[in-house]
Amino acid sequence: MTKGQIHAIVGENGAGKSTLMKILYGMQRPDEGEIRVDGKPVVFHTPADAIAAGIGMVHQHFMLADNLTVLENVILGSEPRRGGVAIDFRAARKKIKEISDAYGLAIRPDVPVEELGVGDRQRVEILKVLYRGARILILDEPTAVLVPHEVDELFENLRGLVREGLTILFISHKLDEVLRVADAITVIRRGTTVASVDPRDMTARHLAELMVGSELPSPETRESTVTDSVVLSVGDLTVRDIDGRAIVDGVGFDIHRGEVLGIAGVEGNGQAELVEALMGIRPCTVGSLTLDGKDITGWSTLKRREGGIGYIPEDRHRHGLLLEAPLWENRILGHQTRRPNVKGIWIDRTAARDDTQRIVEAYDVRTPGIDTAAAALSGGNQQKLIVGREMSGDPVLLIASHPTRGVDVGAQAAIWDHLRAARAAGLAVLLISADLDELIGLSDSLKVILRGRIVADVDPANVTPEQLGSAMTGAGEAAAQ
């Protein structure tokens, strides 16, 4: 890595990115090899050693105490002292101001963190690291939690940091972002460096192929399998928040057998609430809601699931899995009233385990066994298990929320294949995704959601991601986000 550069490390999930970072940050020890900082070999036993050597890490998920102020969060653990015991707030505030001004971070030190937005919080995390004297910053998937304009701001900040002579190591699997911001890129696959490239002569596609090591799959679906029979019909669905504001506002659509209906929209425009309302998790008012012609308005989540709705939730850790439970128990989750998992009131362990084994094989879930805890699997393998589970309930409708988010390219292709196969077999799919290529490639019809309303119908056959993107922001309404 060269000083004063943004160096990106890209690789699939499971390629070794985070392990590498943890070694650099002293959270894990390398088996062999050495690390050099400014030409000097160093050995890190703990993160404190790494900090002392000027390496700071900004974690993917923020480690901030919400009820403390920015200043208190920044100095937490390395408080400047006055007279041995008292905390020297004045010195701390001065130093934070200096750093913030020097790097253009625009930090207000006395605001409680809970009042800050995600982008601000990230800047606080960066400042925290700078405060401790870091000259090399490691950012682990920093854009995962940001909306597009916050990403722009972050990149602006990063360029500012680099101009001031800092060095940044940027880990991501969002290739277009990497290409935008990085000065140098290292591609790793299965734990080894496969290429060191210059972003100026790379395309996202080429980079992705380096990551996967093979020709890239595309989400294109082949011929249409859409039929005339309506599986899910939604009319005038409205979800209100506690203040009575409509988060989802009068949404209606039909999905037919063999049809994939995509919902495009900038995140936070009601997609999550719409999905939860359809699953019966979130209360809503609805004009009509039928599944296969049956009115399901009053049905509980369980009854909707039993009625043939499969559900791939947006946040698999929170809603899709029991992380500490073995895979075979996760196979039961959401299907705890149905064969092969139960017989009457009893859990049918043998059948459930056999069926889990079948899913693991059919969906290529890479795991030491079905007794492994779900938490031990990589994101892609967890997601394959969820897809396999939801497909195993003989669904007539699949609600798939970001089905390939945070999943490596290989697993993504596998999940797309399964969705296509199920669609060909007559499954109706409601697809919500932030990946425009995925939406355009998989969907038979597309609707754009903005501030809780369906604002446009788009034909995926002749729309570009750019056109779709501008429709999502309200075509020129700059304030869409």
Added chain:
Amino acid sequence: MSERDEAAERGGGRPGAGGAGGFRDRLLGRVRLSGWLALAAPLLAVLFAALITSVVLLIAGSSPLAAFDTLVEYGSQPRTMAVILNNATMYYISALAVAVGFRMNLFNIGVDGQYRLAAVVAAGVGGAALLPGVLNIVLVLVVAVLVGALWAGIAGLLKVKRGVSEVIATIMLNAIATGLASWLMSNHLGVLTGNDLATRPIPEGSRMPGMELIAGTPKLVNGFLVVAIILGIAYYVLLNRTRFGFELRATGMSEPAALASGIGVKRMVVTTMVVSGAVAGLAGMPELLGETYKYSNNFPAGLGFDGIAIALLGRNNPVGMALGALLWSFLGNSSDSLQMINISKETVDIMKGVTVLSVIIAYELVHRYRIIAEQRRAGQETAASPAAEGAAA
């Protein structure tokens, strides 16, 4: 690496992230430990507790060896062994009640109030001898179960309907139970004999027969030992083999995931509290039906809190809790013997406390070790599988 990603995510703790894998989950034993580690951790912890107690004894100027020798010698006498078994039975039932809640992330601190109130009412009903013989035993048990369940159910309803933390609700219900019990005793159920206020004794034909299990003592082993064993088995089967148990554990591991899976979380909260209370109601029955046959001021107090400690010790595992209950009972019953060699019997309380603490710490260490080992294993297996499989699938 991404296995580590996930671990970092969980460790890092997204705000409000489902609670999966938190320290509290491990503390409450919802995270499973397997193999020899599950045995080694508590054994080491007990040894460590003995070590700390020895230091305390040395500081106090007593000989640890003499103390432990006395404890063991007294504890291994036939009569003491029978008493230990009898008390352990009560501890065990109480621990089961606590554990049912723990498995679902519910802190039923109220086992104490539930068993006492249940015992008072059941003693009153039993003493009235409404039914003959064995039928009266059944009646007493049913009443105890119902009272315990109802009392705990209040806390469950408050949590579901009003969002009151079950910890607060059950603590307050404990206080109310104390008041209610003494009101019942002085105004309705109690009979004053001399200075002793007690319920009418349960007639002889309606008492739980004892068993001559331990040779060399006339002291009988309480028949409830059998009931406790059956309860332990039922607990295991209910939690691990039934749909209800699965839903209970799933809700405990991740409430959002349970909701998304169509599990009625609110209904589960109430049901679990009711089940926990029902078991709690039985905790006082060995004493009532097998020892004193009446409720008085001498009725054992604080069983509910012993149950919490034992559930923690045994990690909600039915066998673990049985061992924990025996250890607890051994320490409690042998402590009197320390006074014979001029050591304060409260030394044993220190040992109990340190045992619980060090068991929790030992489990935590073992858990961290296990997670790392499992991730390493999953990582290796993944790396070993053929390269392009994922892309080809």
